[in-house]
Amino acid sequence: DVGDRRYWVLGFDNREKLALYRKQAQELADKISDLEERIKALTEQEGARAKRAIHCQTLVNLQWQEVDVAPLLTGIDKLERRIRDALEGNTELKNVADQIERQKKVVKDADGALRKTTIDYEKVVGKVDEHEETLKNLQDDPTIVPLTPRQQQGLDERFDALRDPVRLDNLDSLIRTVERSINQEIGEINRSMSECERFIEKRFDKFVHDWPAEAEGLDATLAAAPDFFAKLTRLETDGLPAHEQRFFELLESQSHQNLAALSTYLSDARKEILERMDLVNDSLAQVPFNQSTNQTTFLQIDPSDRQLPDVREFKQEIQQALSHAWSEDRELAESRFLALRRLVERLSSQEPENKRWRQAVLDVRQHMEFIGRETDESGVEVEVYRSGSGKSGGQRQKLATTCLAAALRYQLGGNEHGVPMYAPVVLDEAFDKADNEFTALAMNIFKNFGFQMIVATPLKSVMTLEPFIGGACFIDISDRRISGVLMIEYDSEQQHLKLPAHTHQEASIEIS
Known part of the structure; x- marks a missing residue:
């Protein structure tokens, strides 16, 4: 189906x-x-x-005589009268009759006692069978775990210590008493264990707080206890007190070397900046910054220290640590070690404030301030440029472009060559939002430093760029998918592109 x-x-x-x-x-x-x-x-x-x-x-x-009781009752009555007559006339028979009556009573009492005893026996047998069945079920129960000898001994001691002896009728109440006692002890043990766990975790947390480098990657929980104990075992087996003298020797030598290296790094970095600025100034001295019929000026960049409070305090801490590097005083060495540790922790910290501080004290470029000084041919100071403050937009653009070109000139070949080792400079979207004056100014600056300019610029800047280029091509893109290139000839003598006359007129109109 x-x-x-x-x-x-x-x-x-x-x-x-x-x-x-x-x-x-x-x-x-x-x-x-x-x-x-x-x-x-x-x-x-x-x-x-x-x-x-x-x-x-x-x-x-049935027959009638079997159910007709009247004759029978009459016969019984006759027999009873004959027995009474016989007993009344015979003393011995009467005594025997009395004995029989007494024995009947004894037999009746004995029979009643026997029946009562039989009933009690059957009840006891029933209870025994019931207890045996219960015992068998308990023995066959798979959920009951067999006791270990130690557990059995402990339970025996607990039951022996009870005031009442163990009987079948009070077994349940005694079991409950023992269970309450055990549960109370378990609760006390659990509370004690919780207190111990909190105490241990506090010790772990203190270790993590006091020794973050040693405790890196460890959590202040009991799950990490094996790792903490492994560190404890290593500390105990390493025998640190035996190496105390070695520790102080390393503290004197290594910290002195590292601090001296750090101090040397800061000094060398500052010296390198000053040397590089000398080379940049050499490049700036080769090209006029401003030219007119009456005056020619040059730009020089003057570096100076900013005297930042964080940097000054950092250098003072290094000098103070170096001043006590070779002291034999152990207490002074300990305090010096704590100061060094605080300094190292702050340098290695990932907190935003400490990261900002580390960047400020280690980046030597931020320790310097650069001032542009414009001087004439005789060295007389004409103008001072301090971060472009108080200057017009054109002056700031010219200053930034001149410094950029001088830095590129230094990076790409120094001053001993006529032209840079790598001369091409590519500018995309060049002078898109600049006016014609700044465009000509920037191209003159790069040309004076010997760079070959490759610029991509809108059509409006073509007229301004013509005197500075040696060739051009026109690029057109249709529907943002198809592009085309048109080469344009360049007239070197006239220094302009060979474009139709109307194109020059359109470009002139756009520029104007």
Whole structure:
């Protein structure tokens, strides 16, 4: 039957089919129980019917004399009178009769006692069977874990220490008493363990706080206890007190060397900046900054120290540490070590404030201030440029362009060559928002320093750039997908592109 789910194949999972079988089994068990009840009722009815049939048969077979009790009662009465007459006339028989009555009473009492004792015995046997069944179920219970000898000994001691002896009737109450005692001890032990855990974690946290370098990667939790104990074992086996003298020797030599190296680095970096500025100034001295009919001026860059408070304090700390480098005083060495550690921790910190401080004290470029001084041919100072303050936009642009060209000139070949070792300078979107005066000024600056300019610029700057170029090409892009290049000839004598006249006119109109 395709509708019978019992014969369905369910692939790799038969849980639904098993549930169906269990449901059917429960339904069949209910039917069987109902049928057994009906069979029992029918059996009882059949027994009652059979008893009635027997009684009926017995009544059918009875004779009248069997049910006529009057003659029998009369005969019994006659016999009783004869017995009384015999007993009254015979003392011995009367005594025997009295003894018989007494014995009957004794037998009756003994029979009652026997029945009571039998009932009590059967009750005791029932309780014994019940306890044996309970004991067997407990012994066969798989959830009960067998006790170890130590656990068994501990439980025996606890039950022996109780005030009442262990009996079957008070066993449950004694078990509850022992359980309460055990639970109280467990609670006290857990509280003690929690206090110990907090104490240990506080010690771990203090170690992490006091020795962050040694505790790097460790958490102040019990899970990291093996790592902490491994460090403790290493500290105990290393024998640090035996190496104390070696520690002070390294503190004197290594810290002195490292601090001296750091101080030398700062001094050399400052010296290098000054030397580089001398070379840049040599480059600036070769090219006029401003030219007119009456005067020719040159630009020089004068570096000076900014005297920053953080830098001054940092250098003072280094000098103070170096001044006590060779002292034999152990207390002074300890305090010097703590000062060095604070300095190293601040230098290695990743906090934003410390990172800003580290950048400020180690970047020597930020320690310097650069002032531009414009002088004439005789060395007389004409103008001072301090970060472009108070100057017009054109002056600031010219100053920045001149410094950029001089720096490039220094980086790309120094001053001993006629032209830079690498002369091309590529400018994309060149002079897009600059006016014609600044465009000509910038091109003159780069030309005077010997650079070859390759510029990509809009059409409006063509007229201004013509005197400075030796060739050009026009690039057009259609629909942002198709590009084309048109080469344009250059007239070197006239210094302008060979473009149609109307193109020059359009360019002139755009520039103007």
